[in-house]
Amino acid sequence: MKKLVVAAIVMSVLYSGIGCVKNESCKEKTVESEENAILNYATLNGITPVRHSSGLYYQVVSPGSGGTPTLTSTVKANYVGKLMDGTIFDQSTAGPVTFALSNTIYGWQLGLPLVQKGGVIKLIIPSSLAYGCNGFNTIPPYSILYFQVELVDIL
DSSP: OHHHHHHHHHHHHHHTTSSOOOOTTOOOOOHHHHHHHHHHHHHHTTOOOEEOTTSOEEEEEEOOSSOOOOTTOEEEEEEEEEETTSOEEEEOOSSOEEEEGGGSOHHHHHHGGGSOTTOEEEEEEOGGGTTTTTOBTTBOTTOOEEEEEEEEEEO
């Protein structure tokens, strides 16, 4: 039962960020405007990131082996999500969580295909590739997000 509750919470967080609902007072930040904060976070946390063409920053900790997920994949992952101040806003605590990659924030859709099954990746996601100017639940608007993700399986 506890696994179902955790899975429901995770799905709610991951699924809700597919796109920023635009309103007149909501203006997205550019990736470039957040780049210094991203690089500072990486330096302070011992991350040697690579910049994806989208503006996503990532470090492959372990590439894994086998299959690589696509946007249409259902994946199983262990992860922790943090704000730039180190606050954990979400994590898989009761074992891997299963979800459709297409229903996650754009930063995950771009980042998870950079590793194979069994791989581990660190993602630093600009706000425009996450929850943007709206934020979500405990995630404030314009939040740059950090995730460490272990891709346990591709279903």
